[in-house]
Amino acid sequence: MAITRYATARWEGDLKAGAGRLETPRSGVLAGTRYGFNTRFGDENGTNPEELIAAAHAGCFAMALSAQLSEAGHPPSFVESRADVELSMDGGPHVTGVKLSVRGEAPGVSADEFRRHAETAKANCPISKLLASVPISLDVRDA
Structure with a gap:
């Protein structure tokens, strides 16, 4: 059995002057959420693909760790995770880790x-x- 989740993106205009909107129709979490060149490569408010990947990874990892600890007989009181997705501009934009x-x-x-x-x-x-x-590094910190 497979579970399918989806999101949609609509982009209008060229890369630098254009703008996009993201939707997650099933959950409604993203509803016309703005993204664009300056939210990705600058400091304008709005989201970007790397931030969304970071959120997905932080959430997935926290759930996986909770499952690991619970299966070992030690359900966690809490798990807090952070994922930093690094986007290099050297040689064109690409995720480096x-x-x-x-x-x-x-x-x-x-x-x-x-x-x-x-x-x-x-x-x-x-x-x-x-x-x-x-590469994915891991830093485990004291509670």
């Missing part, structure tokens, strides 16, 4: 055990697997 960082608390789990579970979650999270063409 992702930096994951996480902190959390799981009763009965040592810092070393937490780190091992985090590494396993990083390797097995579906979004990590999707992004396997770029």
Whole structure:
């Protein structure tokens, strides 16, 4: 059984002066969300593809780590993750890597055990697997 999720994008105009809107019709989370050249390469408000990838990776990783800890008999009190997607402009824009960082608390789990579970979650999270063409680092921080 497969689960399909989708989003739509509409772009109008050229790359620099144009603008786009993103939609996630099923959830409604993105409803006409603006994106454009200056939200991606500048500091204008709005989203961009790299930010959306970062959000997807942070969310997927946090869920995967929660599952790892729960399966080991230590459901976490919390897991907080961050994903930084790096976009290089050298030789044309391209993603060069992702930096994951996480902190959390799981009763009965040592810092070393937490780190091992985090590494396993990083390797097995579906979004990590999707992004396997770029290096993904992991920083595990104390709760």
